[in-house]
Amino acid sequence: MIKHQGGCHCGQVKFRTDYDPLLVTQCHCQRCRRLSGAMTFYTIFGDDEVLFEGKMGQYNFLGGSGMPMRLFFCQQCSTKLYCTADVFEGFKLVVTGSFDNSSDFEPQAEVFTNNKMSWLRDNGCIQHRFPEAGLYDRLQIMIDNLEKRSA
Known part of the structure; x- marks a missing residue:
């Protein structure tokens, strides 16, 4: 059963999943900001x-x-769809805005808060904050969420 789906702006690339995410992360690093125009x-x-x-x-x-x-993107419209990272081998970091139901995914963690724009405010959904990458902490959160999926 398809639980979530999405795709690019022009419709050439589509994706689907039967799972809920292991973690939704808001990244404030300078590289992500340059690639997307914002966090x-x-x-x-x-x-x-x-x-x-x-x-x-x-x-x-x-x-x-x-x-x-x-970073993987549609060759036609250039919509950014997902990333893979050596530090998170075995995982896909799907760009949340590319989901049809993207507002269903509130971020649970934010990373590189040392680069966060001072005017951004949290609506209360952020449970974990990391001034840098918080790699090991995020992996532990993902493991905990995977165990909750199995329960």
Whole structure:
């Protein structure tokens, strides 16, 4: 059963998943801000939990952690769809705004808060804040959420 779905602006790339995300993260790093024009929201799933269909391009860069990342986007309209990161091997970081029901995914964590724009405010949904990448902490949160899925 498809639980969530989405795609790019022009409709050439579509995706779907039967799962809820392991974590929704708001990233304030300078690299994400430059790539998107603002902070970025990533909805994290296991690599095999989201199925993408359509032609995508790939852009390789170093993430805020300094580790390699790969950004996948529609070759037609250039909509950013998801990233993979060496530090989160085995996971897809799906751009939250590309979901049809993107407002259903409130961020639980924010990272690189040391770069956060001073005028941004939290509506109360953020449970975890990390001045840097918070890699190990985020992995633990994802493991905890995976265990809740199984319960």
